[in-house]
Amino acid sequence: MIPEREIKxxxxxFGVPTSTIERDYVQNWFLSALRPINMAFKGGxxxxxxxxxxxxxxxxxxxxxxxxxxxxxxxxxVIDAMVRVxxxxxxxxxxxxxxxxxxxxxxxxxxxxxLHRGQTSPIKIDLDLTNSDSEQILLPVIDRPVFHHxxxxxxxxxxxxxxxxxxxxxxxxxxxxxxxxxxYDIGQLAGRVDRDVVKSIVHRKCEYKGxxxxxxxxxxxxxxxxxxxQVSLGHQIHDIPDFDAVFENVMSEIEGYSG
Numbered sequence: 001m002i003p004e005r006e007i008k009x010x011x012x013x014f015g016v017p018t019s020t021i022e023r024d025y026v027q028n029w030f031l032s033a034l035r036p037i038n039m040a041f042k043g044g045x046x047x048x049x050x051x052x053x054x055x056x057x058x059x060x061x062x063x064x065x066x067x068x069x070x071x072x073x074x075x076x077x078v079i080d081a082m083v084r085v086x087x088x089x090x091x092x093x094x095x096x097x098x099x100x101x102x103x104x105x106x107x108x109x110x111x112x113x114x115l116h117r118g119q120t121s122p123i124k125i126d127l128d129l130t131n132s133d134s135e136q137i138l139l140p141v142i143d144r145p146v147f148h149h150x151x152x153x154x155x156x157x158x159x160x161x162x163x164x165x166x167x168x169x170x171x172x173x174x175x176x177x178x179x180x181x182x183x184y185d186i187g188q189l190a191g192r193v194d195r196d197v198v199k200s201i202v203h204r205k206c207e208y209k210g211x212x213x214x215x216x217x218x219x220x221x222x223x224x225x226x227x228x229x230q231v232s233l234g235h236q237i238h239d240i241p242d243f244d245a246v247f248e249n250v251m252s253e254i255e256g257y258s259g
Contacts, residue, residue, distance in 0.1 A: 002150050004115055010149075015238025019059045019123050020180065022114045024048075026125060027061060029089050029150050032156035032177040037074070039063040039129065042169065044185055049117040050144040050160050052192070057236040063137045064161075071106065075099045078108045078127065089152070094122060098220075104134035119157045134206050138201040139165045164193050168202040171257060174250075175211045178224045180232035180243075187246040190253050191216040213258045215251060222247060234242050242248035 002025065011018040025136055043062035048055040065074075070116065075097075082093055096226070098109035106129045113121040123150045139162040161169075167189050173182045206213055229243045 002152050006151055007115060007229070014057075015056075016057060017235055018115055018200060020235050021065075022112075023059065023095065023123055024057055024081055024084070024121075025114075025150055026112055028146055028154055028156070029085045029091065030061060030081060030125065030149070031146050031158045032125075032154060033084040033088075034061075034063075034127075037063075037069075037081075038066045039159070040066060040137060041158045041246060042166055044170075044181055045130075046155070046166055047185060047189070049146050049161050050158060052165075054102055055188075056181070056233065058181075059236075060128055062128045062130075064130040064137060065105065065132045066137075066159075067132055067142075068210070070163050070184065071099075071101060074106055074129065075108070077159055082110055088191075102128075103127045103173050105131040116135065136205065137165065138168075138204060139197070148212075161167065162197075163189070164197040165201065165205075166250075167193050168198050168205045171198075171202050171254065172206045172209060172211050174225075174254075175206070175214070175217060178221060179227050179229045181236070183225055183246060183250050184241075186253055187241075187249045190249065193258065199257055207236065213254060214257050215258055218251065 005145040007018055007025070008023045026059055027049070031041070031049065033065055040134070041061070041063055043058070043060070044056070045058035078091045078099065079097055082097060085091055086093055091114060098105055108127040108129070110125050113122050141161060143157050143161050144156045144160050167186060170182050170185050173179065174186070202213060225247065226243050230240065233240050
């Protein structure tokens with residue numbers, strides 16, 4: 001396990017809370033320990049961990065299972081991963097893992113401590129695990145190395161979505177929910193993905209969930225996204241970009257994908 005000093009130094013360097021650095025560090029160990037489960041990594045954390053170094057920090061680990069798995073088998077595999085992380089890294093976890101079934105799969109919750117904070121609550125990481133029959137993966141998954149900028153030298157990789165598929169799901173998500181970080185990700189990655197590939201799959205991804213890419217609907221949600229902009233991103237990135245500029249950039253992207 002890395003020293004407390006290193007966590008505090010990185011928090012100062014990136015302008016985020018120490019808890020954000022602790023979570024980022026433990027996420028990498030979990031990615032290594034979860035490899036035996038046949039699933040593909042996705043979401044905003046996937047962007048940071050395997051595609052863009054020093055991208056915004058993220059809270060949860062999101063996966064799509066690549067084969068059917070029953071609840072007991074999956075719960076046991078997650079517990080085994082936590083035990084492995086504890087034994088190999090020295091990170092102290094709470095004994096109980098929360099595990100429950102969701103509409104589209106499962107959610108596991110782990111809590112841990114690295115820094116000594118007296119009576120404050122432990123830090124939480126959620127693992128969101130989507131069932132194989134609750135999502136379509138339309139592009140080949142890729143085994144990619146995980147960025148690990150910590151002194152203990154962990155080396156690992158994780159089977160991941162293609163970046164274009166991550167963004168296609170982000171586009172779908174802004175019509176399903178109001179999370180400002182989805183807007184941020186679409187805006188940041190606009191020039192980093194193959195738009196033709198995204199366009200070739202985004203409508204199929206949306207149709208699978210009964211969603212339509214509609215710029216007018218997004219425009220109507222503008223104020224909701226704006227209200228959550230600082231709250232959603234404040235602990236994940238120091239220099240938060242101007243909301244209005246990002247929103248108009250994303251509107252332009254969505255108009256390009258709506259045809």
